[in-house]
Amino acid sequence: MSGVVVVGGGISGLAVALRLHDAGLDVTVLEAGTRFGGKLAPVHVGDLVLDGGAESVLARRPEAVGLLEELGLGERRTAPTGATPRVFVEGAPRRLPPSLQGIPTDPAALRPLLTPEAAAYAETETERAAPPLEHDVTIGSYVDERFGPQVTDRLLEPLLGGVYAGRSRALSFEAVAPALFAAARTGGSLAEHARASLRPGAGPVFAGLDGGVHGLADALVARLEQAGVALRARTTATGLRRGGGALVVQTSDGEVAADAVVLAVPAPAAARLLAGLAGGGPTAPVLGELEQVAYASVAVVTMLVRGLAPTDSGLLVPPGELPTVKALTYSSAKWGWVGDRVRDAYGDDVAALRASVGRAGDVGVLQVDDATLVRRTYAETATLPGWERAQLLDATVTRWGGGLPQYGLGHRPLVERLRLAVGEVPGVAVAGAYLDGVGVAACLASAAAAAEKVLTDLGTR
Incomplete structure (x- = not known):
């Protein structure tokens, strides 16, 4: 049985691991953080468990909704309400x-x-x-x-x-x-x-999951654990090289040898690891460009507010209209399951919402502690029409440092050059949001492409 190491335990890495395991390979997933699932993450606020990261998937692409069905989550799939x-x-x-x-x-x-x-x-x-x-x-x-x-x-x-x-x-x-x-x-x-x-009559653009989209990552982790896939958290990949006919991943607690390696990590980290392959890997110019791909940091402030009865699904905020808040999602109005749980726990006069803070280049607005961030964010939202009777009951901050890749001019040609270069490196593949899109569906598509390359390289396709 061939061994594969997947570096990165976000949704892309977990999906790659599932595809490779199902093809009969021995898979190990290395994750630098304390949890798996990446930006599909729960957040606890008051008596509720909601989404602290992505809260929906594209319903008009097959990747994410197909995985929901594959993992037995189809009955929990839900659509947004009619709120806009x-x-x-x-x-x-x-x-x-x-x-x-x-x-x-x-x-x-x-x-x-x-x-x-x-x-x-x-x-x-x-x-x-x-x-x-x-x-x-x-x-x-x-x-x-x-x-x-x-x-x-x-x-x-x-x-x-x-x-x-x-x-x-x-x-x-x-x-x-x-x-x-x-x-x-x-x-x-x-x-x-x-x-x-536009595709009129094509149905909702987005789909959610009753209980939160983070349930997709939870189910994926459970399936991998049940299958015997090794999931190693708190393990940082620090280098990649060839040695003794194998690929060797250097980690924060030793080395792991494998027949193939998938790098499901942000672009700068992928560039640094690929550079360890020296003459047998992508050229320095491609890796130099890859390492320069910028990322934006954001924070999601999830709030429970009494005295607020939104009928809209959210509020988009152009730069300059509020000091730091760039968007609000009225989760209890947008998603029926959230509204039901809020009413069950708090009654009819409480709303659950998410405030998004942080844009590319605005790192300073996030350089405060959580309590200050909550106070500042609520003070801004409290100035909005309809918030005159609002009372903050609880709030939780979820931070995504360097969470979103920025697609600058020439990004698509860079991705094409990278894939062409990696295509010449046997046993190595890449996946992640910097390649084809930041949504769950696009990440899963990149995972499928990475798995296909590995299987072809190993001759198991």
Whole structure:
């Protein structure tokens, strides 16, 4: 039986481990932290257990919903309620106009969000010449050009800030919205391309899990433990080399030899480990670029608030509207199972919500202790309309230091060069959010590709 070491115990690493074990390989997973599951993590607030990281998966891709079924969680799968989010502009929550990832699909619907002058310019987007895009641009700068900066600031920026904790004028159009970028390369109205990409009647975009999406990671860990996969927490991989015909992973407590290694770790860590393969691994230029991939740190402040009865699913906050809070999710209004548990525990006048804090480049806003972060976050949210009677009952902070990769210009070509280089290294594969997307489905897709490479390299496919 061949032995494989998976470095990284997030959702990507756990999924790789399951695929390789099911193919008959002996698998060990090394995780530097104290728990497995990565950003699928529970948070305890008051008498409740909610999601402290990702709270949903894409329902229109097969990877995550397929894994839910495979692990016997299909009956717990749930959809969001009919509540919709709003965006906070000039001190007031406003209806969110239709868009595709923040790209307007109906420029006329932008009027309530913009000044009259900005709305008039945005509405001409479908009429103005749009030559084919010849190369990658930042998605924010392109929306500036097509719709005007106010659309970027008030729609695109808060939407992408919630997904990537990034800044749209620094994020690659090609990497963030590849299908839309491919359409823009043919020329023509961006609004029309976005509208043509919508799938009306396709059902909810997102799916949740009764009890929390962290249950997916829990079930995956339980399946691996039952199967005899070695899960080693508090074990940091510090090096990777070839020795005696095997791949050798140096760790914080010794060495592990394997026939194959999967690196399911952030880009800088992957670059440092791959560098240990010297002449038998990827070239220095690729690894140098990989090590420079930036990550944003964020914090989720989960709160129980009495005297609050939200009907919206959340509130997106453009930069500058509040000092530090970039988004609110009214979890008890967005997810039926959360609302039920809150009512059972606290009655009808308590809401559970998540405040998201932290954007790329704003590390300083997180450099306070948890108690200060809670006080500051609640003080900001308490200024919002409808919060006049609000009373904070409990709050918990979940920090994700360096949690979200930033897809800068040229990110997709970098990933292609990396995969090409790693493809020439027998027994080594990569997986993770920096490759194809930050969502659970995209991470699982990268895990499937990594498992396929290992099986092919070992001749077990």
